[in-house]
Amino acid sequence: MKKMVGLSLTLMLSAAVVLSGCGAKDNGASNGGTAPAPANNASGGAAPSQTFKLGMVTDIGGVNDKSFNQSAWEGLNKLKGNGVEVKYLQSKSDADYVPNLNQFVKDGYTLTWGIGFLMGDQLKTVATQNPDAKLAIIDNVVDAKNVASVTFAxxxxxxxxxxxxxxxxxxxxxxxxxxxxxxxxxxxxxxxxxxxxxxxxxxxxxxxxxxxxxxxxxxxxxxxxxxxxxxxxxxxxxxxxxxxxxxxxxxxxxxxxxxxxxxxxxxxxxxxxxxxxxxxxxxRVDEAVVKVSKEAMEGKFQGGVVQVLGLKENGVGLxxxxxxxxxxxxxxxxxxxxxxxxxxxxxxxxxx
CATH class of the missing domain: 3.40.50.2300 (Response regulator)
Known part of the structure; x- marks a missing residue:
């Protein structure tokens, strides 16, 4: 009987350890700018073995500017789920650009976006210091092999x-x-x-x-x-x-x-x-963000390339x-x- 009780206690403790391990998994929800991927894909099957993380640093206009930054964030959210996590960090001033970009790079994000012309110099600095990281920028051209630049006509x-x-x-x-x-x-x-x-x-x-x-x-x-x-x-x-x-x-x-x-x-x-x-x-900032992010996730990232989107490319219009x-x-x-x-x-x- 004592052996059976001991065995039962051992099984209960093992189950508790497993459950607590699952509950401790960080889904990134501690940051207000996080939109974590669900554990399962949309069809209810198991999550993919590889997780992609896409980060976005806003300029001082903020993610709810009802314009430029918001459009970029909406683009990233189109990719959320099925093994893709998205998160933004909001910049209150230009002093926040480098720390925010570096946070995503340090955390091993698949791709880090800098939104806006004003972030060009700071993104160049971070890209130079982290040649293995992949970064992208909207509305500026950064001359670096690990940066994809997207501009519009x-x-x-x-x-x-x-x-x-x-x-x-x-x-x-x-x-x-x-x-x-x-x-x-x-x-x-x-x-x-x-x-x-x-x-x-x-x-x-x-x-x-x-x-x-x-x-x-x-x-x-x-x-x-x-x-x-x-x-x-x-x-x-x-x-x-x-x-x-x-x-x-x-x-x-x-x-x-x-x-x-x-x-x-x-x-x-x-x-x-x-x-x-x-x-x-x-x-169409949202569509540009989706396009380049997908390229990064598919192993087709075009670092050092400048994409210019105008009327012919359906990048602008009414x-x-x-x-x-x-x-x-x-x-x-x-x-x-x-x-x-x-x-x-x-x-x-x-x-x-």
Whole structure:
């Protein structure tokens, strides 16, 4: 009997050790930016033997900027599950870039993303110090064999929304609100102006670079000044600062004045509504993130390669929801200019 009791206790203790070992497994949930992979795949079978980890470092705009960073994070989340873990680290200032990037590298992530032009120098430093790590960046070119660089022809997409603004303005005064004055934002600016002028040479374009991507109050103030001066359409390329442009437009519409905003990066009508969003200039950051991440997981990572995504590559454009507020004849004109750009008949101004 004593031997049987001893054997039972041994079995119970062994089971307890196994269970406690399972419960102690870290799923990464201690960090608010983690979206861990489930233990099983979508079909209910066993998880793959290999786990891929994809990390993303935001710029100072933050993951909920309703624009650029959010689009990248949504892209990563499309890959979550079935052996793929995704996680982001948010940067409050540029001093956070290197520590955040290094954390993913130190933890052996399959691929580490740096989101935004402003992170270029810091990502280059981390890549140089960790030649075996794989990194990728959006909106900048980092010359390193272990970095994949993805840029966009923002000027081409901005040209098309410029055509919309030029044909639909009633006051002949159109606004542009930018974030920091860097080449990426300058491409939006120059393309937009060229599109407006192509269809409406007499239109006046008022510009304001706020100097920030994370200050909605500055965007709201810039928009208020423009709307007060008879601007009726504003295109923003300012990240979370642009949220303030939408907030000001909503206030104006509530008071009975009809004004418009042209969104950026995502279909911003889904966030701010059709009553103020004329259209948006899509920048398919999410699809770029998915593409490069899959390449890394499949062993096809293209380090040292620069991918430029424009109209021809379907990297920029207008959302289908544009037809809610943009008349069919204007959209036909947009498509006409789109084809001319793709064929090379129109060279859209750009900035390096």
């Amino acid at each position: 923002e000027n081409e997409g901005a040209y098309l929304v410029g055509v919309v603004a030029g044909l639909m303005t009633k006051t002949n005064k159109i606004g542009f609100v930018g974030g920091v004055d860097i080449p990426v934002i300058k491409r939006f600016d120059l393309g937009f102006e060229a599109g407006v002028k192509a269809v409406n040479p007499k239109a006046e374009i008022v510009k304001n670079y706020t100097g920030a991507f994370d200050k909605p109050d500055l965007g709201k103030a810039a928009a208020a000044t423009m709307y007060n001066n008879n601007v009726d359409i504003i295109f923003h390329a300012a990240g979370a600062t642009g949220n303030g442009v939408f907030n000001e437009a909503k206030d104006r519409v509530k008071s009975g004045k009809k004004v418009w905003v042209i969104g950026v990066d995502k279909d911003q009508s889904l966030e701010f509504g059709d009553d103020v969003t004329l259209t948006s200039m899509l920048k 959302p289908d929801t544009s037809k809610k507020n943009v008349p069919a004849d204007v959209l036909a004109k947009v498509d006409e200019y789109k084809q001319k750009i793709i064929k090379g008949e129109i060279k859209v101004p750009t900035a390096q």
